[in-house]
Amino acid sequence: MDIAAGLSAATAALTTVKQLAEIDKALSIGELKLKVASLYSDLADVRMALSDAKEALAEKDKRIVELEAGKSKAPGKSCPSCGVLDYRIVTTAPHPEFGVLGGKNVTRACGSCGFSDTDLEVPK
Template sequence: MDIVGGLAAVGQALDIARQLREFDKSFSDAEFKLKVAELYSALSDTKMALADAREAIQERDSEIRRLKVSRTPR
């Protein structure tokens, strides 16, 4: 998952959290549990996207360091 996907997952999680905050007694227990499950799923997607982004950043930083070392005159 890329950064854009992670941001979309964050937005989805926030929407679900907002719905849960506005929880109405007309919701059944099953509907509430479904929303909580959706929230966990969106947060899990977000966590994976952030881990992927961190890995991509580390790879780029490593490549930048390697290129700087190779440019240094000896």
């Protein structure tokens, strides 16, 4: 059950509670028991939805921790060829024309697929 269904069940439970609060004394015991049973059912649905949402959030939190841990272990950029976070700087050298202004030729290579490329990087 998802969060929207849980909210819907909670709304139904609140509606039943409101009906019970407005109950007429002439209401039969059978009708009262039916309303209370409906309330229990709606609240059980709310409880299930909240439990499912809690589990889903815990799974997402665990996945976030895993991804952040993996990112810190692989400080390289994403390789444009294979996408693995193993695209690292191999060499840097002053650019022949823009080296005077701080420009550098930066060569990166991927440790996974071997792809390499050289880019001009300028200071900010």
